[in-house]
Amino acid sequence: MSMPTPTADPLPYFVRGANDDFSRDGQPGDNAQTRASVKLKGEAIARFDALLHEIHPDAARVDPDRLQHLMSWLLSLPATRAHDVLDRRLRRLEGLRAMLDDSDWDTSDAIRARVLKLLDYVDRDDDLIADHEPMLGLLDDVLLIELAWPAFSAEAEEYRDFCTYRDDEHPVGSGESQRHAWVRDRLAEIALWQHHARVNDSQYAHSGDPPLLFRVG
Incomplete structure (x- = not known):
């Protein structure tokens, strides 16, 4: 993908079809049996897609087949790697939260509004995938971060560099x-x-x- 993503390794949302099988290392495999058991309602996906495009109007559409594929992919990973996939993206979200709270940084009104919409969704329990679902409960939060990231990636990277400068140069x-x-x-x-x-x-x-x-x- 050419669009910016919160980590160097984008989620495999665009790269394979929804019917692929996966081996334990997250690559396609003939014998993998992992399948996501969470069933998503069409209206819930539509609401998720609408929110995504409020935050980032040029984002890709949320496709149910690709979303099901992504859930299967995450469940196919070893637990430590799956948690790492989620945690690294959620840490970038915490960076955005810190950016809004930092009195030394002048976040624009437009960026602030977008980030607040993102944070409001992630802080809810009744979102596209219920947070209590094992492993998958945070996947919709992470996917929203991933697909909406281009809307504030430039400012997020500038803020990270500013924080590095502030820590080093005082x-x-x-x-x-x-x-x-x-x-x-x-x-x-x-x-x-x-x-x-x-x-x-x-x-x-x-x-x-x-x-x-x-x-x-």
Whole structure:
């Protein structure tokens, strides 16, 4: 997928058909018997899809077959890996929550509204898949994070970099002053990198063309 995702390994929502079997390592296999037992109602999927497109209007549509496929895939994984799939995406959600609560960061009104809709869904128990369902209870939350991520990925990555800068450099002053220092120093780093790239691609002196080793005719 070309769209940004919360982790480096996207969920296999787009890559295989809904009827694939899976082996224990999450790859297709002839003998896998794992199938998701949760049955989803069409109207519930429609509400989930509508919310997704309120948050990210350009998101892919929520397809029932792909969703069933994704549930089967998650259940086919070893428990530790399945929990890791869920936990890493939920940690990115906590990063968004922290971004909204950080007085040093100026989240735009549009991004704040989108993130709040996402958080409101995840904090509910009566969502597309009931949270008490073993392993699958958080999958709809994680899928919403995954498909809606492009709506706020740029600001989320900028905020992560700002937090890294703030922890490393300890800028002083108000939040606005700290953000100005972050932008100034990052631009200086980019300018230095560009300078080094130009130097590496150039020659300090031109000594003329090399002499010919052979003369013909």
